[in-house]
Amino acid sequence: MIEAARRTWRFLEPYHGMIYFAPEAAAAYEQLGLTGRAGYFASRSAALGAVPAPVVVATFYNFNPVLVGESITAAWSTTDPAAVLAARHTAGDQALRGVLGDAISSPEMRRAAALLREAAETVTGDVTGRPLFAAHAALPWPAEPHLVLWHAQTLLREYRGDAHVAALLTAGLRGIEALITHAASGAVPAETLRTSRAWSEDDWNGAVADLRERDWLTEDATPTFTPAGAARRAEIEKATDENSVTPYAHIGESACAELQELVRPYSRALAGKLMPWAVARL
Template sequence: MIETARRTWRFLEPYHGMIYFAPEAAAAYKALGLSGRAGYFASRSAALGAVPAPVVVATFYNFNPVLVGQSLDGVWSSTDPAAVLAARYAGADQALRGILGDAITSPEMRRAATLLREAAETITGDVTGRPLFAAHAALPWPTEPHLILWHAQTLLREYRGDAHIAALLTAGLSGIEALVTHAASGAVPAETLRTSRAWSEDDWNAAVAGLRERDWLTDDAALTFTAAGAARRAEIEKATDENSAAPYAHLGESACVELQELVRPFSRALSEKLMPWALARQ
């Protein structure tokens, strides 16, 4: 069931992830006076309330704290979490309507929304140690199927994300060290991870050096795991998968496979339009 759960999450991830690349969402945040990274940090953390930057640093984990602080500086004095959440859902609605068209009212969309909501609702009480998930689980459910599906995947994404942070902390990795090991896995280019999280080259090189000293990485120029490092990273992924599988186990294998087939065209259309690099993962 673990592999099925992971595969189902990956099939659905573009359906949530599009919100970070949709121009409709950026425009909605900009109308509130939030431009650039301010829109990202405020919109994803708004469910927590008007919390200070260190809380966002803690729950987002691998971003440079300086970036978080600068992005959130003055945000909650110029707008409020309710307005930002409304803008986020409006952006999701507009983007999904624009890209998926009539599919948002299709029987396939209604069925997918029903299945994923069922999965998400089985874990809404499982909030211990999962702060970002808990905050989003406390939000009201939308009423339209395409937004129910988006909200459900948002919950499952943050549920998994909180589990992943717990696994990274248990493994003794800081936020930037987690990024370096992610790069070493080959999933995302190192430069993309470094720059998108606003770490300097000096910070990155220091993290690499530290991981080499701790036998996570070899001494060659490339980011290559040692045998021990590869085993530790595999344990992190295993722990994340195991601590994220409950909602999919509730649905069962056949319903998960059905869900994958239902959302495949939705996720593919969103990826083609907004996230072409994600197509190889589907």
């Protein structure tokens, strides 16, 4: 069941993730006075309400805390969470309609939305230790199937994300160290992770040195895992999977396989338009 759950989450990830790359979203946030990274941090954390900046910093685990704190402070001095949530909802609707067209009203969309909503609703009460998930789970469900599917995947994405943060903390990794181990896995280039999370080269190199001292990384010019580091990272992924499987286990492997087939065309279309690097994974 673990593999079925992971594959289902991966197939649906572009359906949620498109909101971070859709020009409709950037334009909507700019209309509220949010520029730079403020739109991203405000839109993803707005479900928490206008909480103090350190609370948002705590939930965005691997970003430079200075970037998060400055962005969210600027955001809530300019607009408010309700306006940002409304803008995000409208932008998501517009982006999905623009890419998927008539598919948003198809029987396949209705079926996919029903299946994923059932999975997500299984765990809406399982909020302990999952702050971003808990905040989004408290939001009302949209009415239209294409937005139901998007909201359900948003919930399950944050459900898994919170579990991953817990696993990283248990493994003794700071946010920047978590990024470095992600880079060492070969999944994403190190420079992409460093710059997108606003870490300096000095911060990055210092954290690499710390991980080498702790036998996570080799001494190679491009750090890779030592055997011990690879085993520890595998344990993190295993713990994340095990603490994220419940909603998918509830609907079962057959429904998960059906979901994968139903959403693959949608995710491929969205990735092709907004996240071309993700197409190969689908």
